Amino acid sequence: MSNQWKIICKVADIPVLGARVVARDGKPDVAIFRNGEDKVFALVDRCPHKGGPLSQGIVYGERVACPMHNWNIELGSGCATAPDEGCAQKFSVKVEAGDVYLDALELASLATEVVTA
Numbered sequence: 001m002s003n004q005w006k007i008i009c010k011v012a013d014i015p016v017l018g019a020r021v022v023a024r025d026g027k028p029d030v031a032i033f034r035n036g037e038d039k040v041f042a043l044v045d046r047c048p049h050k051g052g053p054l055s056q057g058i059v060y061g062e063r064v065a066c067p068m069h070n071w072n073i074e075l076g077s078g079c080a081t082a083p084d085e086g087c088a089q090k091f092s093v094k095v096e097a098g099d100v101y102l103d104a105l106e107l108a109s110l111a112t113e114v115v116t117a
């Protein structure tokens with residue numbers, strides 16, 4: 001299926017080594033992260049451990065440390081690093097001319113349940 005890219009913000013709007021939250025109606029928020037090399041990643045803003053807000057974690061390399069219990073989540077996959085297990089839903093991201101896009105279909109269809117661990 002082809003992507004339906006929707007402009008979200010500029011890369012410059014995301015704090016370096018931090019995140020910006022994209023709210024969704026009645027669905028868990030999506031966090032868009034920016035690392036030290038201006039790479040951008042998007043995950044549901046729920047840690048696979050107990051649902052901590054990953055957007056409030058510290059980004060290092062291509063990982064984010066959850067602010068709750070310090071699990072390390074791979075930004076590219078959404079999965080926790082060993083020995084922890086579990087994955088946060090990842091979202092496709094496109095960056096073009098400094099603008100960040102997410103896929104409207106994914107925003108509507110992925111990680112729509114509010115799961116409490």
Ligand code: FES
Nearest residue numbers: 047049050052066
């Ligand atoms: S909720 Fe993220 S490490 Fe526990």
